[in-house]
Amino acid sequence: xxxxxxxxxxxxxxxxxxxxxxxxxxxxVGDSLPxxxxxxEHFKISRHTAREALRYITNTGLVExxxxxxxxxxxxxxxxxxxxxxxxxxxxLQHGNATIFKxxxxxxxLLTQQQAExxxxxxxxxxxxxxxxxxxxxxxxxxxxxxxYRKPQQDHxxxxxxxITSAIKTIKETLDSNKIGKVEQTITSILMPELVANxxxxxxNSPALQIIRHYYDKGQTNIILVxxxxxxxxxxxxxxxxxxx
Amino acid sequence: xxxxxxxxxxxxxxxxxxxxxxxxxxxxVGDSLPxxxxxxEHFKISRHTAREALRYITNTGLVExxxxxxxxxxxxxxxxxxxxxxxxxxxxLQHGNATIFKxxxxxxxLLTQQQAExxxxxxxxxxxxxxxxxxxxxxxxxxxxxxxYRKPQQDHxxxxxxxITSAIKTIKETLDSNKIGKVEQTITSILMPELVANxxxxxxNSPALQIIRHYYDKGQTNIILVxxxxxxxxxxxxxxxxxxx
DNA sequence: ACTCTAAATTTGTCCGGACATATTCCACAT
DNA sequence: ATGTGGAATATGTCCGGACAAATTTAGAGT
Numbered sequence: 001x002x003x004x005x006x007x008x009x010x011x012x013x014x015x016x017x018x019x020x021x022x023x024x025x026x027x028x029v030g031d032s033l034p035x036x037x038x039x040x041e042h043f044k045i046s047r048h049t050a051r052e053a054l055r056y057i058t059n060t061g062l063v064e065x066x067x068x069x070x071x072x073x074x075x076x077x078x079x080x081x082x083x084x085x086x087x088x089x090x091x092x093l094q095h096g097n098a099t100i101f102k103x104x105x106x107x108x109x110l111l112t113q114q115q116a117e118x119x120x121x122x123x124x125x126x127x128x129x130x131x132x133x134x135x136x137x138x139x140x141x142x143x144x145x146x147x148x149y150r151k152p153q154q155d156h157x158x159x160x161x162x163x164i165t166s167a168i169k170t171i172k173e174t175l176d177s178n179k180i181g182k183v184e185q186t187i188t189s190i191l192m193p194e195l196v197a198n199x200x201x202x203x204x205n206s207p208a209l210q211i212i213r214h215y216y217d218k219g220q221t222n223i224i225l226v227x228x229x230x231x232x233x234x235x236x237x238x239x240x241x242x243x244x245x
Numbered sequence: 246x247x248x249x250x251x252x253x254x255x256x257x258x259x260x261x262x263x264x265x266x267x268x269x270x271x272x273x274v275g276d277s278l279p280x281x282x283x284x285x286e287h288f289k290i291s292r293h294t295a296r297e298a299l300r301y302i303t304n305t306g307l308v309e310x311x312x313x314x315x316x317x318x319x320x321x322x323x324x325x326x327x328x329x330x331x332x333x334x335x336x337x338l339q340h341g342n343a344t345i346f347k348x349x350x351x352x353x354x355l356l357t358q359q360q361a362e363x364x365x366x367x368x369x370x371x372x373x374x375x376x377x378x379x380x381x382x383x384x385x386x387x388x389x390x391x392x393x394y395r396k397p398q399q400d401h402x403x404x405x406x407x408x409i410t411s412a413i414k415t416i417k418e419t420l421d422s423n424k425i426g427k428v429e430q431t432i433t434s435i436l437m438p439e440l441v442a443n444x445x446x447x448x449x450n451s452p453a454l455q456i457i458r459h460y461y462d463k464g465q466t467n468i469i470l471v472x473x474x475x476x477x478x479x480x481x482x483x484x485x486x487x488x489x490x
Numbered sequence: 491a492c493t494c495t496a497a498a499t500t501t502g503t504c505c506g507g508a509c510a511t512a513t514t515c516c517a518c519a520t
Numbered sequence: 521a522t523g524t525g526g527a528a529t530a531t532g533t534c535c536g537g538a539c540a541a542a543t544t545t546a547g548a549g550t
Contacts, residue, residue, distance in 0.1 A: 009533055029368075035500060046535045051501085067501045068543030075362075189434035189452040189478035207434040207452055233434035254503060280530060291505045296531085312531040313513030492550085499544070504537105511532070520522080 011049050014039065015056030022062050022076055033063060033071040101146070103167055104199065105131040108152075118212060119149050119226040127151055128158065130167055133200055134229070142200035143231065150225040174224060181220040186212045192232060202232040209233055256294050259284065260301030267307050267321055278308060278316040346391070348412055349444065350376040353397075363457060364394050364471040372396055373406050375416075378445055379474070387445035388476065395470040419469055426465040431457045437477060447477040454478055 008016075018033060027033070034042065039050035054071055057063050065071045109115075109129045116123040130148040148171065152158050160170030190210045197204040209231040215224040253261075263278060272278070279287065284295035299316055302308050310316045354360075354374045361368040375393040393416065397403050405415030435455045442449040454476040460469045 011533080037500080048536090049534060052533085054501095065501070066543075067541065068499075070500065070543090187432055187454070189454045189476075191452050207436050209432070209434045231434075256503080282530080293506090294504060297503085299531095310531070311513080312511065313529075315513090315530060493548105494550095495546105495548080497544105497546080500542085502541070503539085505539105506535105506537080508535080509533085512530085514527105514529070516527085517525095519524080 009052075010043070010045060011052035011056055014043055014045075014050075014053040018053070018057050019060060019062060022057075022073055025076060027073045027076065029073050029076060031073045033057070033073070035070055100135045101132050101171075102135060103130060103132045104145075105129075106162065106167055108162070115149075118228060120214070121149075121151070125151070128162065130171075144229045145196040145200050146230075147228040148225055149228070151223070171225075175215060179217065180224070181216045181218040183216070184214040188212075189233070190230070192230065196230050200230075200232065202234075207233040254297075255288070255290060256297035256301055259288055259290075259295075259298040263298070263302050264305060264307060267302075267318055270321060272318045272321065274318050274321060276318045278302070278318070280315055346377050346379050346413055346416075348375065348377045349390075350374075351407060351412055353407070360394075363473060365459070366394075366396070370396070373403065375406060375412055389474045390441045390445050391475075392473040393470055394473070396468070416470075420460060424462065425469070426461045426463040428461070429459040433457075434478075435475070437475065441475050445477065447479075452478040 021027060033054070036047055036050045036054065039045065039053065040047055043050070045053075054063075054065060058065055058071070062073065062075055063071050064074050107129050109127055111119075111121055111123055111125045111127055113123045115121075115127075116125065119127075121127070128150045132146055132148075134143045134146055150157070157170060157174055160166045160173075188210050190208050191205045192202055192208040194204040196202070196208075197206070202208075211229045211231070213227045213229075215226070216222065217224055266272060278299070281292055281295045281299065284290065284298060285292055288295070290298075299308075299310060303310055303316075307318065307320060308316050309319050352374050354372055356364075356366055356368055356370045356372055358368045360366075360372075361370065364372075366372070373395045377391055377393075379388045379391055393406075395402070395406060402415055402419055405411045405418075433455050435453050436450045437447055437453040439449040441447070441453075442451075447453075456474045456476070458472045458474075460471070461467065462469055
């Protein structure tokens with residue numbers, strides 16, 4: 001699966017090539033990559049393009065460049081992608097806005113025992129369930145699969161969620177930071193369900209992070225909605241910073 | 246404190262300027278930064294330098310660039326510099342004090358590739374490694390297995406850790422709350438290693454939560470020690486509450 | 491064998507230009 | 521109003537060149 005797309009820019013083609021060679025063990029830690037000049041001559045490209053290719057590789061964190069010295073291999077495996085520190089509701093929503101949510105399904109369901117436990121509800125309750133994939137912006141790489149649950153409350157939000165065309169817009173309006181009192185968040189470890197694995201291009205039964213969030217209103221008593229997100233652990237982890245006092 | 250250093254490159258000076266303006270609230274989320282052309286004209290620079298400046302800003306994660314559209318503000322605070330308050334270090338230590346840590350092993354080890362990646366160190370480095378089981382005080386059921394890593398620093402802490410009889414006391418003293426500046430915490434999902442599974446009576450290869458904590462000193466530059474805890478997901482999850490700022 | 495210096499190497503910064511591609515905007519037709 | 525198409529705008533890719541700054545290498549001298 002090198003690349004079907006011929007439309008990839010030169011620097012990216014060359015960059016990907018070296019990234020793969022590093023990951024495949026053709027370069028060891030400490031080894032030097034070709035210099036800009038060597039890349040120019042070998043690939044018949046301008047120095048600018050060679051530099052862009054090396055920058056592309058550097059951005060993965062696999063190599064390091066030092067003026068006067070060259071480009072050296074730092075690691076031979078992809079560093080884990082770490083999600084940005086989320087410390088407040090604002091951070092959470094900003095993170096949501098910085099990524100793209102692609103709706104996959106919209107249903108009204110009767111909660112199974114398992115689902116009910118997850119979202120602290122009762123088995124057999126009727127809930128609106130949305131499912132979707134969260135992507136990096138302008139990148140096809142999926143971040144996670146997210147289910148959104150909402151207890152029907154016979155209001156305009158219900159109507160908006162049930163209609164696929166307005167569902168995302170409705171979610172964004174509902175999760176406005178000045179409508180939210182608090183968010184309870186529970187993180188645990190599960191095995192990637194096959195259904196989700198297929199949709200986000202991950203491996204079934206591999207370790208996965210499951211983050212469940214309960215969004216409460218300003219009064220902190222009513223649950224606005226509940227989300228369940230499943231992240232492949234190979235690519236993502238959850239980081240926080242704690243300060244004394 | 247604009248810059249005493251006149252040796253900063255143009256793109257960086259301009260980039261820093263806009264980063265500060267974003268952090269100071271001069272731009273809101275969704276606002277557009279000047280276009281490349283506008284930067285060129287305003288600062289009398291080439292398009293290349295303008296692009297480098299915008300790339301410099303983009304690398305902070307504060308803005309996003311889209312072809313044909315422009316440069317838009319994604320967030321107005323530095324992802325790493327936020328003051329999140331998910332729980333305090335005190336809470337963490339309190340929990341630690343309320344449980345019993347039973348030392349299982351004490352060694353000086355050369356870090357494997359995997360271990361080095363975990364604790365952000367270099368492969369082959371010498372580290373003091375402690376392993377132990379954390380119990381509830383009135384319950385024999387183990388909570389988690391914890392590894393503690395410390396880079397030898399030729400001080401009394403080293404000596405204390407290496408001696409089994411004083412190791413636990415030394416850990417408690419070292420992690421005294423008024424010696425700690427911050428704790429960075431990373432949570433991910435793994436499969437329960439067989440070695441750990443046996444010791445805490447869990448199932449091998451079942452989903453597990455792995456929490457890695459980096460304890461920094463008051464200056465927030467030196468790592469005092471690193472801990473890695475493995476929890477069986479069937480029994481434990483990690484919960485936090487987020488509030489609006 | 492060693493040190494110091496100068497040259498060569500390599501990346502960093504900055505300028506100029508050209509065309510490609512994605513988005514936005516507006517006039518025009520429906 | 522609606523939407524369709526093309527112009528204007530904005531970023532992306534790629535080329536050429538020049539000099540600066542850091543590092544490495546090689547050589548001269550002791």
